Amino acid sequence: MVLVGLLAPMIFVRTPFYSREGYPVYQPVQFDHRHHVADDGIDCRYCHTTVEKSSTAGFPSVQTCMNCHSQVWNESPALRPVREAYFTGMPIRWQRVHRLPDFVYFDHSIHIAKGVGCVECHGRVDEMPLVMQTTPMTMGFCLECHRDPAPRLRPKEAIFDRAWKPPADRRALGLELMDRYDVHTRTSCTTCHR
Amino acid sequence: MIRFVLGEVTNADAAIDVARAIAKLGIGEVDGYAPYPVPGFDEALRLPKSRVPWIVLGGGLTGAGVGFFLQWLLNGWDYPINVAGRPLVSAPAFIPVTFELGVLFSAISGVLGFFVLSNLPRVWHPLFEAPGFERATLDRYFISVRLTDPEVDAAPIIRAFEELGARVTVVEVKTTS
């Protein structure tokens, strides 16, 4: 009984329910990545503009939406919230899907620069009608890659390519990339906690 | 059907004599009961030495081994961190935990061993049905012979008891087997 009491929480924190893996998050506007990314072939960076130069990937402003939707679907009822936001200046209340604790300092730009593709952490967003978390995003998860980046790296040109097919021996490629991009394993606490 | 032939005496020395005599008969499984460990009782009943010490030793060694391995594994191998410029495996600093775990394991294994060997705990035992047996933990001394084979005749045992002046009771237990 004591044993169960000890084990239960350890197991619980490893369940997808706790880490929120695979639970789609409903949004005030039904934005479908499948459609925008897959069908229309819009690049990640069109909306997530700062992903290469800042710690945050950037959340698109309504202006970005209206770039297209002032022309297409500009009367769709589903887009009313977007238009309202645009004209009233009251931002849309999107729901966060990924959130790290405040004491964790993750920087998108450096990961991109070192050849970590979006998919590694965010999964195939282009296949999700509603975005959901697909990795546990625990410290353990981060450490796996920080200790051994090789099998998770990809060439720079493939970083935003969701459908990139890794070669048979990915580790070999990874090792080669590691020294092409001068990638180091960094596991010091202050790499992420400041 | 299992039978217990029970002889009761009032003091330790008598108990030892009875035990010796009954054990000599060599019928059934002989055991003795006393409120406290009576010196010489075991010999009289021809009981072998306890195996608890070996269990404890084993437990202790395992504990110590686990203890040191654990520390080596966690601080030296799984997440090696430079702490105060000390070596990753600071053996001297690992001694206390190694020792404590050794002690802990030996104690626990000892207790478990004790329970297993004397198949305790149990809430009921046929002898509890024997009238007056409750005094075995107070001030009376008993010798019991456990007979599993219904063919065996209990008479000689009873006689032996009576010769030695022990009050005899027989407990019968129905077993479905």
Place this chain on the structure above:
Amino acid sequence: MSPMKRHLPLFGAATDRRTFLETMTAALALAGVEGCARPRGDALPFDRNPVDMTPGRPLDYATALPFFGYGVGMVGKTREGRPIKLEGNPDHPASLGAALAYQQAAIWELYDPRRAKIVLHDGQPAAFRSFLNWMHRKAADLGKTQGAGLRLLVDPTSSPSLKAMRKRIAERYPKSRAYSFSPSAPDARYRGTELLFGERHEVVYDLEAADVIVSLDADFLLTEPSSIRLMRQFADRRVPENKPNRLYVVECSLTTTGMNADHRFRARSVDIAPIGYALVAALAKATGTNELSSSFVETLRAASKTPAVERIPIEGIARDLARARGRSVVIAGLRQPPLVHAVAALMNELLGNVDKTVRYLPARLESTGAQSDELGELVRDIDRGEVEVLLIDAFDPVYSAPVDFDLGRRLGKVPHTVYTSLFADETSRNCEWFVPKAHELESWGDYQAQDGTVSIVQPLIEPLFQGRTQHELLAPLLDEGGGSARELVEGHWREEWKGRFDTEWPKALVKGAFTEQEQAERPNSSTDRLETALREAARQPAPEGIELALHLDARVLDGRYAYNPQLQELADPVTRLTWGNAALLSPATARRLEVKPGDVIVIENGDKSVQAPVYVLPGHADDSVSLSLGYGRLGAPHGTNAYLLRTSDALWFRVGVTLRKAGKREVLVTPQGHETMEGRPIALSTTLQGLEEERTHLAHMREPLPTLYQTWHYEGHRWGMMVDLSRCTGCSACVVACHVENNGPIVGPKDIARGRDMHWLRIDRYFEGTADEPSTIVQPVMCQHCEMAPCEYVCPVNATVHSDEGLNEMVYNRCVGTRYCSNNCPYKVRRFNWFDYQGRKTPVEKMRPNPEVTLRSRGVMEKCTYCVQRIERARIDARVQGRNIEDGDVKTACQQTCPASAIVFGDLNDDQSRVRDLYDDSRRYDLLHELNTRPRTGYLVRVKNPNPELA
């Protein structure tokens, strides 16, 4: 089966958009019921893409802050539109990239939730519009009477646009008058030049070329205009390689400047003047000049007949000065009367220092008259009933004006009073209209530095509480249309620059500083006015009895910073007191009065009296009690309000006050436990003469001692920090910079008194020698980042460990708070969150913290991290560009702001780095070396340069 399918089985691959949207809306309706992710909070993007701002990256703006009315160039770092840190502007001559505690702490003032938020009319909330209407009506009425009833009471300012505006007002309302008042105005120095040269000048010192510096009660390193520049120049000349200067200080109370003197002499404030006269006389002899008439020298001698003069080796100092003709400077303190300033100027003349170490430029501050006189005139006007409308934009006059003016009551007699300020204070209670003022970081404006450099003040953020600037307040008086501060400031410079505006303005904004060409003035002196004044002085008998000496406070200056908790909790560089002031007495005087530290005494000045706890300050002048201004304010009731003793006839000191015990005690709130080093080798100092043998001795205090462990090797970067005690003046700017950069909490007097100071970087101040004539040494102590850190091996949870670059890392989110690390830290630099110091913030306060640094929760340990967030930021930026971090990429907050550039941080593995030079310097030693903790922080021994002749 993908989780997606699990939740929304409707969607096959080939669902067309319309059905998708329809079903989705349905699904949304069900969302409550449907098991989906627990909410993680909202994400609110901008509604328009922000120009030139990248979320997640800092954006810097050049601006300026006023200091004694002059401008100090600043660079404000903003994140997502919130200013989070101010740093000096390297292109600004009054800042040189450095800043003092006052400027560093401005961020706290900006986000202070107690700031005034609404316009008040007779204490009732009102709309700013209604105030404007009222102003316009009044302006119209006043126009009819040529502004007969109009009076302005303003801080003396150097702002060109404001000065221009006031001029225009004066033209439009010829009968109106503008008075300026500031309790800390440097008017005495102006009037000193007037006394000697016949006109007022801006006196600009230049210590770069000064070998010998004599300070007559001048705290030029901290509480004076341009102190940042002066400190930099002074410190640059303190290192032995750099031909060290020599500083003589004669002063009443111990000041930051006094702590750094090679020879310090104590004298009552009132005795400084005679000493000055004696010095001139001696100088005349030493230089053998014939510029001074013998009669004049006689008057000097006559005027310097006081016992105080005998105690000081005047001749020796004079000879030393004479030897350094043209390479010396004499500076008189702002507390001293014009006569002393004139005398100082005269000495600089005799020594031929003009245009070498002293320059005379046109006066910058709009008003340069005796402050008390100007205010006196206003008081007279009020009593005569001439004042109908009084506009006040000065630092809390009711609080800071001389008591005998009784301004509070008098304001009541003025029909219409308008007051603007950041906080509701003593004055606001006595005014008809109160308008919240915009903080400098919310305002448009401009300031001028002493040397004439102009910097434009541009806002880093919209006014948080609809505050207004003085421009906007005065605008209605001259309806030129366009009342916004920006229009007014731009307008002014469009005038100034005529056609060049469009090219100059952007440059000015970006660079933050530009200089109008102007010729240094070469006024010719005449000693006649001086002589008459001296005769007058000579006639006065040498005053006897106990002197009351008022000082500008090293933290709240004249009280204008008193509302700033950051500065209240900062320990005074000299007394190490926080949250209040104390009556400073010399040990001898304290003994005579039989008072112990903490005893409360009553100080009686005529019919005025205040109570203050005694602080026995070694090196304080005997028979004098010092009290610093600026405490006991309405919204910051800490300490004693010294203004209650300040009268218009004696603004800074008066002999003949009486002291008596009040018979109670008060806790002196200080983070420092002990005043001396107990003979332990902690903060080391030596003299230029003794340096050589000291070097050999120091060699034993830096070589690592043998150890049983095999030591770790650090490839790549090996971060380290060097602190040069020869440069450090103890000004404490670094302490505040560190606290702001790293989101340090303010814990308040109770916890400070309990020993729960939260500053990661502290400045220890030790007294050596006798209690009467102590020598003082200061030592900044922060985490030493020991390579064999005692704190680390005792942490049970791996919460403090070493990084691969040798940083002693503190992982807040792993800490359970056993506090064992603090116990085992020989430097006691670790700080503990005893309560939830970071919680319970108002929305406004929540805008302040630096997003790059974690807010520490209750129950965790924290300490200096070498600003690791800056290291990592530099690393990421460098690596993204595909290069390595270079020397200078990383500057810790303390290093960046240090006016004395005493702190240097960098990579010890980089042979070219500055820190490496200092690391290899033979003045370097490790603190508590014998413990073999192998600290990464090193100290360079302090070298003093006493005059062998006097030693």
Place this chain on the structure above:
Amino acid sequence: MEAGGRIQDPLEPVPVLAGRPTDENITQSLLDYLFRPAGKRFWLLFLAVFGLAGVFLALSIYTIAVGIGVWGNNIPVAWAFGIINFVWWIGIGHAGTLISAILLLFQQKWRTSINRFAEAMTLFAVVCAGMYPILHLGRPWFFYWLFPYPSVSRIWPQFRSALVWDVFAVSTYFTVSLLFWYIGLIPDLATMRDVAKSPRRKRIYGIFALGWRGSARHWRHWRALYVLLAGIATPLVLSVHTVVSFDFATGILPGWHTTVFPPYFVAGAVFSGFALVMTLIIPARKIFRLEHVITIKHLENMNKVMLATGWMVAYGYGVEHFIAWYSGDPFETYVMHNRETGLYAPVFWLMIFCNVVVPQAFWFKRARTSLLFMWVVSLLINVGMWCERFIIIVTSLQRDFLPSSWNDYYPTWVDIGIYVGTMGLFGTLFLLFLRFVPAVAVAEVKELALELEHERRHHAPEESAP
């Protein structure tokens, strides 16, 4: 010693067992009070201590809710009451196991009648001690981070830290003491089961007796195990306080970094432990009429032990000061000087008085045998040992290397409340123990009676010989 050269029982002629009781009246006399309803005085006492335990609970919640800041601790004195009380209680906890284990190994007959008592005391003392390391944490709710469990953050405890050693030492000590106590208790629980009148009690004791029936087959395992546990417990006891002393000895603080700490702490522990046993047993034997099993001889022996350990502690003080002086290390010297003359000098001298001066009275038999006197002395020793921990912890932190960071420590009402509170907790547990568990090992006393019986028979001829 006698002609025969056979070592005579040092406790003769004063008996460890008054008279020649039969098993029957041993059972009678030792268990009766358990069945008699508790008196009014008992319940008043119980309410009192229970109330204090309530205070402890309330203040603990307050501390955890508001923050450790409600205690008087500061920087530099980051450890104070919390750790002082922890060490104090742990120290007290040592006597129990020591008495039963070591004396068992040495076959000391006089042990039997007091061991149960002492062991119980150990358990409860350790319970109280255990509260503090958790309470004093900045974030108590994360105390489990000190245990090596697989977390999703993949980070582990740091085994070089003496605090981790503490965790293992104290938890091991508690577990082993509990087992030792319970194993020893099983036969008596069975006895209780068999003498109990009411079926409810019969059932309850029956459950805890685990079906014990005094079988010889069981006794032999029991015997082996019991002796072995004693054998393990002995080094354990020594190790536990050694580890506790490491909390300080492995630090670099002047006044902490001392090699004499381990033995000196263990001696101190035994010292204070015995003292508390005395404090409790003297009234208890009177109230529960146990004078015939806990004879004056027991008490006198314990006094002798206290005299001895008292000297060991004194030696510790001596060495500390000598080394400080002999090393010539300015920091060390200053700390010692500060102890004698500084702010907390009164505490220091009180400690010297209680721990060194007072016990010297036990050189005299009259002192060793006067109940009232020895009771007072035992109280004083407990005070003295608390002072010792205060001196070691606070004065070393208060004046360490850099004078700039020196600071003094003053406890708050919460500190004091929690300390007194744990005494209440201890009292509560102890009274419950006295109420429901035989306070004297019945079986062992019976065994002892038999042994003495045999001895008498042996001696008979020799005694009659000329």
